[in-house]
Amino acid sequence: MRMSHITSGPRSGTASPLDMAPRIVCVPDSFKGSATAAEAAAALARGAREVFPQAQITELPFADGGEGTLEALLAVWGQEAEQLEVLDAIGRPATALVGRSADGRTAVLEAAQGNGLPQVSDVPLQPRRADTYGVGLIAQHLLDTAPGGTQVEEILLCIGGSASTDGGTGLLRALGVEFLDDAGAPVAPGGHGLAEIAAVDVSGLHPRAAEVRWRIAVDVDNPLTGERGAAAVFGPQKGADEDDVAALDAGLSHLAGVLAAHTGAAAEDYRQAAGFGAAGGIPVGLVSLLGAEVVPGSQMVGEAVGLAESLADADIVLTGEGSLDSQSLGGKVVEAVRRNAPAGAAVVVIAGTVKLTAAECREAGLTGAFSIAPGAAELQELLERAPELITQTAAQACGLLAHGR
Template sequence: MKIVIAPDSFKGSVTAIEAALSIKRGIKNAFPNAEMKLIPVADGGEGTMENLVSSTNGHKVAVTVTGPLGKPIEAFFGVLGDNETCIIEMASASGLDLISRSERNPLTATTFGTGELIKRALDEGYRNFVLAIGGSATNDGGVGMLQALGMKILDKSGNEVGFGGGALHQIHEIRLDQFDKRIHESHFLIASDVDNPLIGEKGASHVFGPQKGATDEMVQVLDENLTHWGNVVEQVTGIRLHERPGAGAAGGIGGAFQAFFPSTMKRGVDVVIHYSKLEENLKGADLLITGEGQVDFQTAYGKTPMGVAQTASKLGIPTVIIAGSIGERIESLYQYGIIGVFSIINRPISLDEAMRETKKLLEQTAEQVCRTYFFNKEGVIVNED
């Protein structure tokens, strides 16, 4: 019996690695001799670096950078097991979780620290990059990142514009002569599930600004400022970001990569599946177990459980999803090789209690799922000790 365990994190309670270990314990309760492969996964947001470093036997490098509010913080970049690929998680340097809810302000939050992480990795000799850009606190169009890498972004007086999306309207000139030349010796694979354009009702400011602390008035200012930034970029590069899919990812940093970096954007979960060698590890498996905190009809639109289920389905391997909660219209998932969706909630319980007990509840649910699935299958004996 071979079972592959490939969950995402249960946000706010357990990481993907912790979830995988909890599921493993539950399976061992029923089948002590089962072969299990643990492949924690993510969708390009928080946890992506940790998961890829773990699954490839890589390592992390600590770097002091400028945080989203302009204060020094400790961030990390990861080096995968090939010792050639560097993974940078934007959330580590410029993430929303780095600041309190009361401090959220995309008018001032900066991506400068993300640029510092890239610069440090370039200094270490890395030229092959994976950028996971989910979970940002910023809406500055990637301007801070570009400044950290030497690009001069100046106002009418010839001074560097300040941090944050609120300063973009001041941009008068872009100078590329001091932009780090090593950028164009490198390749950047951008992991993102977001295909929003830079501006407009579906753009970075309107869709993601409110969760980063923007009021309705701030959203309008941010959108106008990104429009101005897009205009300047188009004048300099000939690349129009305004309506371009993915340019609005992570407060517009997706557009900065498209305009100034040799880069490719891919669905975050597909990037993780590739580097974790999920398909290779699935060969010969009887079952795939995945999961995340909330599962509903939106899961079909490229979220982590869907990505791994599609990979398993190509090999004829069924998938079970274990979720913290189950929302509406999950029947849409069954056409993708998913045979069942199970909630870990087994009694009346508060959200706080459920989040505190997630590891135990995952273990219990995984055991019951596997006892049921493998019951009476030829050659399978359920442990009765």
């Protein structure tokens, strides 16, 4: 399923860099706002090829499950995105993109295509009304369609950038689940109706929704409720004031209790499970009713693109992202690359900015880290010239590695 661009050349034992043929893997994240992961991988490869023209170079665009994951996976799979009409987080018509692997068995769905903040930035935010129904419409499309006769068997759900705090109830409603009040009537959509839920009716659930494998990519470990929960930590970003946060947190706590009663689980397990607070609590609904798995985003993407296999025999690994800092070492792309790289490989980070010291890089197992900034550059210059600067910096880094070899 994995497709990579490889330039091959014979290996050589001579000392000249031009004659060396190391195996080089270029596996960067996107440089937000300036270069996609595919563009960054190509730029790294160009820089490496300047120093090692005989090298075997693999370009492997990567992502951590957040923004850009759809694009990165499609680049590796060699596939085009599908476009469909859905609804945004407040129920207005919207256009969404979704992708499938070359064999059609795996789909990647970015939730922000159906409940993202950018889609509703033109109006005052509605933290209690916003929901994930549009995300469910995308999932429904994947379950209903089978291009080439092959049905999706696995959905990779990337959930960053959401405008909603509904515990995934909107997504599940789109797939046929009903959330009912004491009178047996459907509750209001969004976080506003969570506190009124008295029962969950799954009799109308899409027949394939529980058959496919769901993997939810998260890059935070926040629980569903409490001081570090979905409403308290992320609600203000979605327009929630103090009263909204309190109401949404109480609603999510109530939802966890109802779902626990329905499934026979312990309510506190749902309220405090690591990662369940991501994207307004989407994981709690999908885990409880569809058996979804919550996994670190970089791990999920790594498995999907064959990261470990691609790095297995690498001599040099070039990775990168917009900013290399302490968060880069906590489950992001750089950490995933470092963890999967062979023990003897040189692992070099090319970044827009480098905020780690040399000692911190060594402790993290990185050979080195280089900023693409040409002196006291303005941010706009870095954004406009990013691919060119990535290439130049990669060539400089490879020149040092060639000297060492």
